[in-house]
Amino acid sequence: MLDSTIKGQLKAYLEKLQRPIELVATTDTSAKSQELLTLLDDIATLSDKVSVRKDGDAAYKPSFSVGAQGETGRIHFAGIPMGHEFTSLVLALLHSGGHPPKTDAKVIEQIKAIDGQFHFEVFVSLSCHNCPDVVQAVNLMAALNPNITATMIDGALFQSEVDKRQVMAVPTVFVNGEHFGQGRMTVEEILAKIDTGAAEREAKALSEKPAYDVLVVGGGPAGAAAAIYAARKGIRTGVVAERFGGQVLDTLAIENFISVKETEGPKLASALEQHVKEYDVDIVNLQRAEQLIPGEMIEVKLASGASLKSKSVILATGARWREMNVPGEKEYRGKGVAYCPHCDGPLFKGKRVAVIGGGNSGVEAAIDLAGIVAHVTLIEFDSKLRADAVLQRKLTSLPNVTVITEALTTEVLGDGQKVNALTYKSRQTDDIIKVELEGIFVQIGLLPNTDWLKGTLQLSNRGEIEIDARGQASIPGVFAAGDCTTTPYKQIIVAMGAGATASLGAFDHLIRTSAPA
Structure with a gap:
């Protein structure tokens, strides 16, 4: 054995x-x-x-x-x-x-x-x-x-x-x-x-913490890099995160992180946390930021009721899976609608599923699922798949995969307990077509976690935080980095570099406005 x-x-x-x-x-x-x-x-x-x-x-x-x-x-x-x-x-x-x-x-x-x-x-x-x-x-x-x-x-x-x-x-x-x-x-x-009683005790203790020089909001690759760069300057640094590691925790194979041939998301997230802990960084985990209040001392209010203050803030809240936003999706999330084929695929062994999205993520998901399920229907809005050619060749070689292009998913159907079908609209004929199945895997990109910042600082029309070359946002003392910003190419290595840039920008802001503590 x-x-x-x-x-x-x-x-x-x-x-x-x-x-x-x-x-x-x-x-x-x-x-x-x-x-x-x-x-x-x-x-x-x-x-x-x-x-x-x-x-x-x-x-x-x-x-x-x-x-x-x-x-x-x-x-x-x-x-x-x-x-x-x-x-x-x-x-x-x-x-x-x-x-x-x-x-x-x-x-x-x-x-x-x-x-x-x-x-x-x-x-x-x-x-x-x-x-x-x-x-x-x-x-x-x-x-x-x-x-x-x-x-x-x-x-x-x-x-x-x-x-x-x-x-x-x-x-x-x-x-x-x-x-x-x-x-x-x-x-x-x-x-x-x-x-x-733990949440109330924790909120009270957090609110009593002294102000930081740099407070990083988010614990993914960008946030970890920002915290390390700030701590190395010898200033009071804090990290507040809903979950340390961020979206990397939901990533399986990572093969493009330079100098590391291959790794897995949870392993990289653990390494990030251990590296941050090598420095004098106050990590506040399992806390969601809900409000940013600008001022000479910037305040970040948390969902728990606690409040943290800092001379500068680096926003590194990352992104989340984009949803289809069609009727039935929310009702059947976790009841047939899924976002992680690696995690949930084995539960659909021998069943029929759909993958929504024809980019690399969608095609990779369809390839993986084809080895487990009875049949995969891949649905893509565009007239052609956008995945790399090598992935498309592999996909078309599989006998139990159907690819449908120029299709707009319109509704998730179920019996009240679990998914049993979806409908899509053909962009060529306008016909509404029903596909009977047991599972739907959504793979259509990311949305920035910036809803809580609307009306506070400048966001792009996609909801991304607008930043300059130093990572500075539209409010003095507020910087941002990673997938939540207008920085192109949402990659781990890009996010880490952006986190370092934002941290150096925040330090430069501090020494120009007041002596660090």
């Missing part, structure tokens, strides 16, 4: 166990059950602190629990946690075995103090790069608090459960049987939802 290289690495990790752990399997006669048992036996051979029992009675087969020996395991895996979830398994083994987590002490204490019984169920696909963050978060909570249990469920393996609970996007989280959330979530975000 595990090759020699992985076994060697896992053996080294298991040497960190401080107490014996037990893996309890629930199986049947299926091939997957035999595969699971082979995995557990492989693990047990690598450490005398790991034992396996095969008499479990969990509802899911195959599945297994992880727990300290002599205790009922609180961490469960329904399915075989390989692929992106193998790291989740390794961490579950370590944390159940008493190895201390690399988590902020304040977060650990908050987890231990949670009252009430919470059973988390996380539906995943093993190809999803966002799912492990959620699985690892709830597993950590289960390892630290005896009132919390956590179960990872492989949606592709337990398709009947996916259909029963109408799970059409991953990760999807249930708590005590009720829908809790969908999409990537950190342990801090989950805690904020179940620890109701």
